[in-house]
Amino acid sequence: MADDTGLIGKPAVRIDGVAKVTGEARYASDEPVPNPAFAFLVTSPIASGRVRSIDQTAARAVPGVLDILTHENVAGEITPPKAPDQGKTTTTLESDKVWHDGQIVAVVVAETFEGAREAAHRINIAYDVQPPAASFDSPGAQEEPRKLGPEKKDPVKGDFATAFAAAPVKIDARYATPTQHHNPIELFTTTCVWDGPKLTVYEPTQTMYGLKAGVAKQLGLDPANVRTVSRYVGGAFGSKGMLTSRTAWIAIAARRLKRPVKLVATRDQGFTIATYRAETRHHLQLGATPDGRLTALRHEGWEVTSRPSGYNVGGTDTTARMYACPNVATKVNIVHADRNTPGFMRAPPDTPYMFALESAMDELSYALNLDPIELRRINDTQTDPIDGKPFSSRSLMKCFDQAAARFGWAKRNPKPGSMRDGDWLIGYGCATACYPSNIGPAAARLSLTPRGKAVIQLAAHEIGTGAYTTIAITVADRLGLKLEDVKVVLGDSDLPPVPVAGGSNNAASTAHVAAKACEEIRAKLAAAAVAANDTPFAGLDPATLKVTAAGLVGPGGKREPLDKAMARVSGGPLEVHVENAPEGLKPGALAGLYQGQADMVRGTARKDVTAFAFGAQLVEVRVHARTCEVRAPRVVSAFAAGTIVNPLTAYSQFMGGATWGLSSALHEATEVDPRTARYVNDNLADYLVPVNADVGSLEVIMVPEEDNRVNPMGIKGIGEIGIVGMNAAVANAVYHATGRRIRELPIRIEKLL
Amino acid sequence: MRPFSYERASDVQRAVIGGRETRQGQTDAPVQFLAGGTTLIDLMKLDVLRPARVVDIKGLKAAHASIEATPQRLRLGALASMAATARHPGVLRDYPVIAESLQLAASAQLRNMATLGGNVLQRTRCPYYRDTSWAECNKRDPGSGCTALKSFNRNHAVLGVDDSCISQYPGDFAVALVALDAAVELTGPTGRRMIAFETLHRPPQGKPNVETTLMPGEVITAFEVPAGPWTRRSLYLKIRDRSSYEFALSSAAVALDLNGGAVRQARIGLGGMAYRPWRAKEAEALLVGRPLNEGNAMAAATAALAGARTHGGNDFKPELGRRTLVRALLQAAAMEA
Amino acid sequence: MSTTSPAADGPTRRRLFEAAAGLAAAPAIAQAAAPAPTVRKSGAVDVVLNVNGQDHPLTLDPRTTLLDALREHLHLTGSKKGCDQGQCGACTVHVDGERVLSCLTLAVAVQGAKVTTIEGLAGPNGAVHPMQQAFIDNDGFQCGYCTPGQIMSAVACVKEGHAGSDGEIAEYMSGNLCRCAAYPKIVAAIKQARGKMERG
Structure with missing residues (x-):
């Protein structure tokens, strides 16, 4: 835990702030490369079928066109990529097959961006078209239960059927969430540069080593010859968490031309060349006693995926564990359609599945005539209801109580439609948020100079989470330095590996390895000092010595200048290279980290405890009584997520997550045309995300929480939890405002007219 | 984007000579005028518009961007920016519906760039028009069909449509202009002419690729809005999913002349509903001589949407349009004007 | 196409519609x-x-x-x-x-x-503009990708006189999407910089 004198837990402005506000921060497509050629993708306008013929005549005639890659000339050059779950996925130029709308069918390379774009528009491709299945209920869509395995289990407990049949109060409802796309403002870009056998890939990624290993495998290269660089990532939210098909083709284009090639895919192409949050359906059944105790819970989910992929998010792992309930049944089904393969998007399982559970809990609160917060209190538990392990810590009701006090929940008249301000109906809604606490192995190189300047280097990812700063804080805290004396270098696969920046693991994973590196430096200096004769520390227990900017400090204020202490060990700067493997990690996971794998200790799959961060999210909505537009002027969220390394940037992440939740509840939906299985609103004017004017007061309370079981530093991770409760909190508030229960997101005007 | 030659026209005579091959509203028009560029450059990047020549008429600002508000009328130079017009004191005071229609449109950056003339000529946001990978679009490729009839069509028009095209006119300012009986000044190779703004945009009539009645080479040089006893009591109500920076799902431009509690005259335009800027004269007529209460407002709104034709995804639109108009009428009646 | 090297393709130039x-x-x-x-x-x-x-x-x-x-x-x-x-x-x-x-x-x-x-935007001595500093102080960004556009828009927002209230700032900043959703902090940053810009 943070102590009062340290830097952990104290708000600090970002050390990369100046770079970001001056335009100096280099995102992947900002990297200068010599004499680049420009690529432009050609994507399929059909969702199922084959490329029959490609007429390149007009495209080739465009001045400056250098090369056109199609399945006809490059099919055999790569090993197909894998889905986010490492299973099968769709292909692109490997063959003439078209799996989905917007699939890459050609890559045009030209001297200029303008020429490449023109040629891409002039290429003529004929297709043999098969009638596509767009989604659930489409003719030809194939439904099957998901495949189970050690990582994917259907949580089950007791005898649901009997308990539900006997329950005096029941909720039996179906919910749905739409297709959503991450839409980071940074586009999907790739720049590839060859230097002999060595390939450098500048690409925004959440997985430096995963990208490196994936590209190497696809191209049949020694991974040692592939370097990935991504110093700043312009938003990711899961979309840049896995290898996509574009990267290898740009590498091949660069190899064919013997010249750097730069791709900046268009906004609409981003909808189909990367992943997305698939649409889901849910059947939720709750049984309860008249005093509000849950006796039965069943959650069945359906998720869309591509034809070849079995990818699913399976959020029942979370919903089955949320409340004390003796009888639980769960099931997850996947539905194969002619679509691109989905993937991680902010709190992938929890966002859709908790919408269903937390909406059903609200419905139950009305059926029981209970305050929804009280219903959650009645069913709160410190024990994982599925396998009986303790939660490492669970401060859910503290979150509800602090959020409710701040929000003014007590002023809520529970009767739907009872609160009004002029023409606006007012509704208050709440929901539980949660996210499993994960931590992975990581490595880092740390050096300290005799003048007290530290440099830490690791292939971590700055996707907006403030990684530069949280890592610097940890080092400064542990070495007793000022923040400005710590330099952080990341975003380069030539540096020691860390896991994918996903699953809210990165703060924990990087802080622990940074702290371990600091400890190694301290231990080396301390061991040498106590063994030497020329120090005030001779013969002391080395554990009692601390490193600070002023030098080595011992009990009773004894001190030795840093340069002197270091001269004994290294002469100049002292550098350590450390690896951290958190307790409970699978054997081989550390080695796998270097191969781009992302095995982690997951909060839902530990032997000792179940580890989640929890939160409470309270929302005020206003619905116009006549025209029914929904606004959410006020949100209060409280989260207990263990140690908060940097409260300033943590606030931003929680707040951003909550805004994502508002967006998900009210705005976001990718429209899939049922007839053609194509995405229709594939741009930022039609795929709505909130603008500044949509966000009013968005308060975040960070409930102090010490958790020494989750991991040594007590860090739970915060990137995803902010979105999780919001879908249901908004829907519950809309019900309170209008008496209309909306079970299918997003909640738009036409559903309330 | 196809290659083009870029030219600058510094006065209107040179512009209309340079632009004499314009065929307004047609994808294959070989010449396009460039003003703010917010529609043209966008659609050229998307390969929807493919001019061989682009005539930059921003140089016309010197002579055609002034805003004059007199007791008789408002005259708006067509090269005035949306932003400059929206903040003009005379417009704000005497024609609030115009100021609001501009203020609620697009974003601050786009309003700085876009000119009034370009704004009224902005093309539909129909996704099947804007994306050439959808094969069927009568507006882009005459005779090819209309994808929107059978695909996702939440924000397609319900008024003034036919089976050739159900795309929606996306603008706001034009809805205010059509409500206020504005005229538009056109300058062309044969000189100047004034036409009723209402007649600038054509109905689809099976030829949605021809969008306006502009003659080849004609450029919009001004708008004139007659002052009326209703112009001060006017407002623009825009309903949309998010709070800003979004095209209208539904909108109403309303101007009222009240005599005590009763309506002497009403002017009503509808946005987000129609194929072109839409005037609801039936609704106006129903209000004359009657008090503006909920019932009469609803009767007018019902008349305004009586001709609506829906296609599934936009089934909710007539109801939203009615409610929007009722809200706008009641709000305008309550204005201090 | 060559970018900065002049005269790669010869001297045939025509000047179109020169300004009167x-x-x-x-x-x-x-x-x-x-x-x-x-x-x-x-x-x-x-x-x-x-x-x-x-x-x-x-x-x-x-x-x-x-x-x-x-x-x-x-x-x-x-x-x-x-x-x-x-x-x-x-x-x-x-x-x-x-x-x-x-x-x-x-x-x-x-x-x-x-x-x-x-x-x-920065001053001649390299000092960051008050708006840039305000974005840093208020954590008015996360990933930073939209930030240059936000800041250019924010500076204009103040100069236009559209930074009077939180609501006005939010409306006039709505043309700059921030997917990380730093919006309330962007509003706070603009309020901080507003005073300095008006004084300075």
Whole structure:
């Protein structure tokens, strides 16, 4: 835990702030490369079928066109990529097959961006078209239960059927969430540069080593010859968490031309060349006693995926564990359609599945005539209801109580439609948020100079989470330095590996390895000092010595200048290279980290405890009584997520997550045309995300929480939890405002007219 | 984007000579005028518009961007920016519906760039028009069909449509202009002419690729809005999913002349509903001589949407349009004007 | 296409619709008064872009947007491409002091105008602009990708007089999407910088 004198837990402005506000921060497509050629993708306008013929005549005639890659000339050059779950996925130029709308069918390379774009528009491709299945209920869509395995289990407990049949109060409802796309403002870009056998890939990624290993495998290269660089990532939210098909083709284009090639895919192409949050359906059944105790819970989910992929998010792992309930049944089904393969998007399982559970809990609160917060209190538990392990810590009701006090929940008249301000109906809604606490192995190189300047280097990812700063804080805290004396270098696969920046693991994973590196430096200096004769520390227990900017400090204020202490060990700067493997990690996971794998200790799959961060999210909505537009002027969220390394940037992440939740509840939906299985609103004017004017007061309370079981530093991770409760909190508030229960997101005007 | 030659026209005579091959509203028009560029450059990047020549008429600002508000009328130079017009004191005071229609449109950056003339000529946001990978679009490729009839069509028009095209006119300012009986000044190779703004945009009539009645080479040089006893009591109500920076799902431009509690005259335009800027004269007529209460407002709104034709995804639109108009009428009646 | 090397494809130039002398005198028409870009045989144009107070002669494909000219030809990569179709605001720059979207602006069309980008915002001594400092102080960003556009828009928002209230700021900043959703902190940053800009 943070102590009062340290830097952990104290708000600090970002050390990369100046770079970001001056335009100096280099995102992947900002990297200068010599004499680049420009690529432009050609994507399929059909969702199922084959490329029959490609007429390149007009495209080739465009001045400056250098090369056109199609399945006809490059099919055999790569090993197909894998889905986010490492299973099968769709292909692109490997063959003439078209799996989905917007699939890459050609890559045009030209001297200029303008020429490449023109040629891409002039290429003529004929297709043999098969009638596509767009989604659930489409003719030809194939439904099957998901495949189970050690990582994917259907949580089950007791005898649901009997308990539900006997329950005096029941909720039996179906919910749905739409297709959503991450839409980071940074586009999907790739720049590839060859230097002999060595390939450098500048690409925004959440997985430096995963990208490196994936590209190497696809191209049949020694991974040692592939370097990935991504110093700043312009938003990711899961979309840049896995290898996509574009990267290898740009590498091949660069190899064919013997010249750097730069791709900046268009906004609409981003909808189909990367992943997305698939649409889901849910059947939720709750049984309860008249005093509000849950006796039965069943959650069945359906998720869309591509034809070849079995990818699913399976959020029942979370919903089955949320409340004390003796009888639980769960099931997850996947539905194969002619679509691109989905993937991680902010709190992938929890966002859709908790919408269903937390909406059903609200419905139950009305059926029981209970305050929804009280219903959650009645069913709160410190024990994982599925396998009986303790939660490492669970401060859910503290979150509800602090959020409710701040929000003014007590002023809520529970009767739907009872609160009004002029023409606006007012509704208050709440929901539980949660996210499993994960931590992975990581490595880092740390050096300290005799003048007290530290440099830490690791292939971590700055996707907006403030990684530069949280890592610097940890080092400064542990070495007793000022923040400005710590330099952080990341975003380069030539540096020691860390896991994918996903699953809210990165703060924990990087802080622990940074702290371990600091400890190694301290231990080396301390061991040498106590063994030497020329120090005030001779013969002391080395554990009692601390490193600070002023030098080595011992009990009773004894001190030795840093340069002197270091001269004994290294002469100049002292550098350590450390690896951290958190307790409970699978054997081989550390080695796998270097191969781009992302095995982690997951909060839902530990032997000792179940580890989640929890939160409470309270929302005020206003619905116009006549025209029914929904606004959410006020949100209060409280989260207990263990140690908060940097409260300033943590606030931003929680707040951003909550805004994502508002967006998900009210705005976001990718429209899939049922007839053609194509995405229709594939741009930022039609795929709505909130603008500044949509966000009013968005308060975040960070409930102090010490958790020494989750991991040594007590860090739970915060990137995803902010979105999780919001879908249901908004829907519950809309019900309170209008008496209309909306079970299918997003909640738009036409559903309330 | 196809290659083009870029030219600058510094006065209107040179512009209309340079632009004499314009065929307004047609994808294959070989010449396009460039003003703010917010529609043209966008659609050229998307390969929807493919001019061989682009005539930059921003140089016309010197002579055609002034805003004059007199007791008789408002005259708006067509090269005035949306932003400059929206903040003009005379417009704000005497024609609030115009100021609001501009203020609620697009974003601050786009309003700085876009000119009034370009704004009224902005093309539909129909996704099947804007994306050439959808094969069927009568507006882009005459005779090819209309994808929107059978695909996702939440924000397609319900008024003034036919089976050739159900795309929606996306603008706001034009809805205010059509409500206020504005005229538009056109300058062309044969000189100047004034036409009723209402007649600038054509109905689809099976030829949605021809969008306006502009003659080849004609450029919009001004708008004139007659002052009326209703112009001060006017407002623009825009309903949309998010709070800003979004095209209208539904909108109403309303101007009222009240005599005590009763309506002497009403002017009503509808946005987000129609194929072109839409005037609801039936609704106006129903209000004359009657008090503006909920019932009469609803009767007018019902008349305004009586001709609506829906296609599934936009089934909710007539109801939203009615409610929007009722809200706008009641709000305008309550204005201090 | 060559970007900065002049005269690669010969001297055949024609000047189209040169500004009339009478108009050139009017101060409000800097763009019209400026000479039109000259066209080469190949169709490329010679253009001089004035960016952050400096003239940059370039030979460009006329299709090049101001955004691509800045990023790919002048290597000023602070202005970002987020949509390339006027829907996100990440490319916001100032042209003659007004905020505009550089992705929907042809580079050839701003010859004669003064372009200011995020790189030109800091003071001559390198000190960050009060708006930049306010974004840092208030954590008005996360990933930072939309930030140059937000800041250029924010500076204009204050100069336009549209930073009076939280609501007004939010409305006038709604053309700049921030997917990380730093919006309330952007509003706070603008309020902080507003005072300093007005005093300074």
